Amino acid sequence: MSPMTVLFFYRLERLNELFPETEMLNIKQASRVMGYSRDTARRRLPFCDRRISKATLARIMCGQ
Secondary structure: OOHHHHHHHHHHHHHHHHOOOOOEEEHHHHHHHHOOOHHHHHHHOOOEOOEEEHHHHHHHHOOO
């Protein structure tokens, strides 16, 4: 497995630990994970209907 794949699964597992009840994160949750303000998160992350999937966020976190 490539290092990026391992990193992706690590990040996804961590997001699952933080938010076990949901697959989609709202702006507040995503900004908290990324360390962004809400406005910065809105500009930098690809939200759809004010939500982003944990898989997409994990991909962004590992630079894919």
